[in-house]
Amino acid sequence: MLKLLPYLNKYKKESVVGPLFKLLEACFELVVPLIMADIIDIGIQNQDFQYILQRGALLVFFGVLGLTCSLTAQFFAAKAAIGFGTELRHDLFAHIEGLSYTEIDRAGSSTLVTRMTSDINQVQSGVNLVLRLLLRSPFIVVGAMVMAFTIDVKAAMIFVVAVPLLALVIYGIMIITIPLYKKVQKGLDRVLLTTRENLAGIRVIRAFRTQDDEKEQFEAESDYLMQMQMKVGKISAALNPLTYVIVNLAVVAIVWYGGKRVDTGAITQGEVIALVNYMSQILLALVALANLIVSFTKALASAGRVNEVFALQTSILSGKETGEAENQEAKVVFDHVHFAYAGAKAESLSGIQFEVKKGQTIGIIGGTGSGKSTLVNLIPRFYDVTDGSVRVDGRDVRDWELDTLRKKIGVVPQKAVLFHGTIRDNMKMAKEDATDEEILEALRTAQALEVVEAKPQGLDTAISEGGKNLSGGQRQRLTIARALVGHPEILLLDDSASALDFATDAKLRKAIAQNTGGMTVFIVSQRAASLMQADQIIVLDDGEMVGIGTHKELLDSCEVYQEICYSQLSREEVTHHA
């Protein structure tokens, strides 16, 4: 939480004025029992109607003052807290946008989203609460004690005993329940997991006819959750009764001891009532504080989670080079490239070396985890090599200014993700000012024109979040078109045709070959058939390059490649194209 405090800097005035007015209001509240004591001791004793009215008016006046102060306090607190939240949100979002693949992999994007939304909201309302109330409750408790002392030092000793006792009870119950609440949360997570599992596996469950077993398991988990909830409930339900007993025992003590003091003439009857009133004010303040602490712990935990994100530093820093290519001929060069993911022991790529000429088509094939996607991800610097270098246009990718480098490259990721908005909006991602002609041309090459033409609104067709209103194949073709719109010099197709049927896949490859003259194309695929015609095929096995060459060359020389081909195609199909 402390690390986030600088976000209040802009709202220094508000963050001071807010609590200040709140304390002022508390002061007015603390005076009330004293005035009442005066009414009783002086007004009623002396039968002074005028005095009673006067003091009564004073009570109302203080009420109005209290209201004004408190409204002022609420306003400034809200302004500071919301301002705090807004700036924090902006910074965190900008920070996340600047993170590289490595950090996003480590954090996981779904956690980043919750931290961005609900955690910041939690922190924001925590700040608001703190500014408004955190000081107030202890202030009232201490203030009431001080007032008690001004009335009678000896009677005030009862407060000195009761208040720490109350604090102890509240603290104790919190200490016991907080770990139990974690268990409740765990129980709830189990119930949630089983529900999700049952939804995802509904076909398998019915096929195996295990509905009753699943129900049994769910019942056991629900029961555990309930037991935990009741256990916590039992303890936290004791908070109010316990504080009630302590406060009222203190009242009993005040009345008894107050009686003695009155008997000796040290204090008056009205002052005894005032002491009783102060005691009940303390009770109210403490109950408020207990509620507050719960929200405050939540806010603290959220603040910790937000800080974790800020602690992530991007590992990819932009180079400076924006100028011309050094060497147009060798478009992409991998020079003894080694790469290991952060935290991984084994290298994902080791000793990769090859050169790609401008306009060539490169196929990359290999099993899962062999490093195909990793290899292409190194070209636009989504990750940095651990050793060796990747050169684009003759320069190390780390020397290029990041934007310049990425403008050269069109990426079609494995997962076909489209954004909320129209098809046109999506097509303009790489090139903000793309014309409709450019877009349509890209769509035609990507075999996606029919997708758009089938929609009555054409390019203005709205795409729902994640592109759920399109089929997997349609989405994939659109993402390919999206990458083509910017006329990139290098196109990376990372297993981007997996959802396409054989025929469309073939047409797509043909169109890309014909319409993208001079474009260097990398195709990652599991299907040998998709790559057979590439100028060079790189065969990866467990991070190592076990073969490079044309289909024919590899069939003769590369065992892994043969294995792949024969598992997917019949012998005559393989040799037919060799």
Added chain:
Amino acid sequence: MHKDNGTTMKILRLIRPYMHLVILSLVFAVVNVAFTLYAPILVGNAVDLILGKGAVDFAGIFRILKKLTMILFITSAAQWLMNLCNNRITYHVVKDVRIRAFARLQILPLKYVDSHQYGETISRIITDVEQFSDGLLMGFTQLFSGIVTIFGTLAFMLSINVRISLVVILITPVSLFVASFIAKRTYQMFKKQSETRAEMTSLVDEMVGSQKVVQAFGYGGRAVERFDEINRRLQDCSLKATFFSSITNPSTRFVNGLVYAGVGIVGAVMAMQGAITVGQLSCFLTYANQYTKPFNEISSVITELQNAVACARRVFDFIEETPEAADPVEAVELMEVDGSLQLADVSFSYRPDVPLLTNLNLQVKPGQKIAIVGPTGCGKTTLINLLMRFYEIDQGTIFLSGYDAKKVKKDSVRKSFGMVLQETWLKSGTIAENIAYGKPEATREDIIEAAKAAHAHSFIKRMKDGYDTQITEEGGNLSQGQKQLLCIARVMLELPPMLILDEATSSIDTRTEIKVQEAFHKMMEGRTSFIVAHRLSTIKEADTILVMKDGNIIEQGSHEELLAQGGFYKNLYESQF
């Protein structure tokens, strides 16, 4: 509104088994409130015995304080017990509801599950039930005791003095009025705030969730611009919503202060005239302090309760969803399954207005292999859905070993098929538990046997805890191919006479893929198999190939026959090169 009443009735019916606890809770609440209200009177009486210097009746005070102390303990005991009762009722009811919802999930037609997002169903069973429980608990603990407190206070005040009571009764509603006035005004602001928040969440979800794409296109800067625009609007409406809603508390406290002052003035004047004692005045002051509290609480409880009822309604809607049609009474068990299967004039569609399968005929002899091929989204899985009776056919008949499938128990139909789907579903648990999923009584030997048959034994052995390795959520510690092998082993353990296989090829590495292939082959020996085919080798070996397009079977025959036909299949087959 009418529907809400229905929901309330249903909630009451849920609570009925715990009626004894409800009554107990009410008794404790009454005891608690009565004594809580009686305490200030006792304090007042005691104060009245403290008149001034030398005029204190210690014996009297002692008697009163003794009584007060006793009452204190009774009060807090009653309060605690009331809370315990309420906890017990609430959490039991919640558990009951949750189990009922989950049980319903097990019998809902697949159609429901397929057409609703998981998140939606999960939020019914988890979040909505949770909200409902919170509301119920609050309702129990605060609503009832709040009402009792209000009436109890009224009764006590009136019994002491009518005129001062009138001051309290007349001014208090102002607080309620102020609170509801503010609530109405702020409702719109909160609505705007939550709308803006939702807008922001979906942007963040999209941009952060697909950050890799955002980066690849250098879209980060524009994303931040879009974010800032929403953020500014959010700041605006949040400030309004937060500030205006935070007015409620000070305002009601102010009204409370007015009540206090009013009681003070009127009470003092009356005490001056001797109409009440000073002790009674102090007792009134305490009441005045407490009186508005239950009003404020009740108004917040009511919002909470409305929310809870809304959640309960969603849960009930789910629980009352029409389940899969139950097996008719005369349905039989399939005793001997020979593996023959026939589709006669079968028609089916997911939506009445979009016809899918029409008058489909197919004759499958025991042990035959049927491959289903076609472009993406052509409805290959539909056939699986119908064979497994996940969906019911609209017209025609499916004959299983000569029996009309509709006249056979659903479980019995499903039992005769072994199914391996592309989506490899594993439960959280150990590897052994997963293999024995359909047959929990299987011995370790059986399990290992099945794993060996599925070519899974060698990789399992290499794992840290072997067969007892925990599979993490969604099988994160296994590769796709390994998961597939486990799914095969699961079926291997008890091989039914017919198989449904969805070949998954896209994300399996070559070596494992060869193993999966071998495992598939081994499984299919002598069994009638339906294979959603991605691989040419499978297609060519099949006895019959069903070529599907746009939900229809457009061609049907062996590989050679279809090539000779020169239709869509030929096109499809040749286009891959």
